[in-house]
Amino acid sequence: MLESVNNNSKLSLKRTALYSNLYSIQPTPDWVKRSNFDLAKAAELEDSPFNYPLVDYQNLVNDEQILSYQRTVQCINDSSRIEDASLLVSEIHHENQKILFHHLLLIRNGQTIDALDEDNISAFRRERSLEQHITDNRITVSLSIDDLRQGDIIDYAYSLVESQNDHPVMGKYYYANFWFSWGCPVFTEKVRVINQSSKTINVLFNTAKDAKQIYEHKTIAAGETFIEERQDILPESFENAMPSWFWGTFIQLCTESSWEAISSHLYEQYSQSGVFDEDLNLFDIENLDIDESSDLENEITALKIIRFVQNKVRYKGENHGIYTHTPKSPSKILAKRAGDCKDKSTLLVSLLKSAGIKSNLLLVHSNQGEKIKFFNPSPYHFNHMVVQVHLNGQSYFFDPTIQKQSGDLKHSAQLRYAHGLTILPKGGDLIEMPLEYNLKVFELNHFFDFTKTESKDLSFKVEKVFYRHRADNMRNYFSSQEKKRYQEEFFTYARNDCGLELEVITPVEISSDDSEKNILKSIEEYKIVNLEKTHKGKKIEVRTDFYLDYPIPYSSNFPVGIKVDGESEHNIYVKNKWQTATEPTELTLKNKFFDYSDSVKNVAKNEMHYQTVMRPNVRVVEAEEVDTYKEEVLKVKQRCINIISYKKKKSKFATGLNVFMIYLGVVVLLKILFSIIKP
16 A cells, blocks of 8 residues: 555655746745735624635736736635635646746734645646547646635745747747636725736726626827726626626737737737648549539539538647647548547538638637627637638528537527637627517427227327527437437326326337438427326426526516526427316417416317417516516416316206206115015
8 A cells, every 4th residue: 555655755746847937936026016905804704604804816918928816815704615625726828838936925813824834735637528529628727725724824925927929829829817706805905017018908897787888998108007906806606597698897918919910910820720722523522422523503503501610520629729720621620530629620621612612710709699799809718610601692690519400501500609800811790690589489389198998098199399509418318318218207297297197108219300401309208197196187288498498587687687598489289078168268478588388278179279389579677677677477376277177077057967866866865764664
């Protein structure tokens, strides 16, 4: 055991030694302006598990490198914070970054302890996203504190040094984001940026105030210093129902530029890598299946190429420091049959070009696209790349990293990235990506049959219909899951939907898949058992849960993000030999936020049809409209239960006849008894 421990220690030392040139211990640089902090305030908040008397950010920006200094002073008021606070972690790229540790002090009972121990510094490559086939080549540098106690105060300072010369993007653009929104009290937060570069720096102030995002702008000219200080920052809490792009207060700084200049710069970088120069032979590519005699510049060819890149070229994320923004040649990606989003996008554009189909690269953000239009231009607002295809006078958008998509150009899934930056030779602009969010995406059909005969049991059949991106998702789900597993999951859904005891007749299976219109249908059938026992003559309740997709916040202080991705429909068909004609009912609600309708009607003898349809009209409800929105959702919630009668109702005549027969039976019984006992 001891030998094993020693071997592990040696291995750890080797790993640390391998990256030891990426960090060092150095005094605080002269350009940093030291800040003071007040511990008296921290003592007033002993009921807070931890707080920060000081958070100090200082950046020195020049044309060769960026120096980012950070100092934090943290009070540990509760032992629950010790474990997290005793490990200080930074991630860097070894090609152009290194970290300088300045000091690590513990203030305990009025005494200052130097806790900066070089033996407690480790460096290793973690690759946290490797299981998702993404490597980032980032090095984790950690500094641990051995003896940390409740009541200690941690005073920690370090600098990140980042060279710009070799980086295809950082060589031209500076970017930094400083948050003034915290989950704990901060008594003083300072931001100081010294601009020693030859470029102007744009500053964007974002303040979350009165349920609004308030944006203000200013600039830092070359040779100027920017200083912002905030006092007594209290914790902010936001509801989960808020849109993902509604952020707390922050300051964002980036090199002054325009979207067109950024686009042109990136196009030049890509051109130097040769990604736009290659003419690939479409007819020699295995699995592409394009006929030399066919007319290439059409929808059929475009879709074959798009599906080939999506399905036959594996996604493999490689985010390696300065090489993250350096694309590989399309022929290399084709030979490897693997690449990340920019690699697959450049391959797709190159193949489309070989077919004479116009297309261009488009930078997007995977979940913050709505917000980008408010920001000052910067390439660092994006984390993903897709392709814009131009055909027959229309523009279409495709993500080459998504697998198992279907549908023609009209019925393919819509991308929900909101905004994108086109990469064009003379510079492209930030464009809005169209999104029709009220298109139909899901239909749920329930078929109840209570007409039991000697040869047929009570049954419950479920049909689900998925459209567009929902069809793509389910197509991928069915193909990637064990059959037994998804059959059990759908069986559970069916039982929960109807609240009945079921036995499987036919487990779920794909009944049809329309690859042109991108519609996928599944079917499943079950036997209803123990109905009399489970319901004892009561009516069956079937719930429509569409209203749950429209969140109801507790407060009206913030906007609400509606994440519903299109129209949903629920149909319930009931066959019942006791069912009599029913007066049809119908309700329609139309408001700014959504359209809703439900109806109940006879569709045939002894057959009822219950229908509910709901579609969104907006993606965001502004704070001043939340109360009205909540009232509308509650109206829908009150109508979410459909009552199904499966047993014949007793009429007043039948009830009276039963009473008379009981009375007659009692009279007859008494007469018999009297005749027996009569002497």
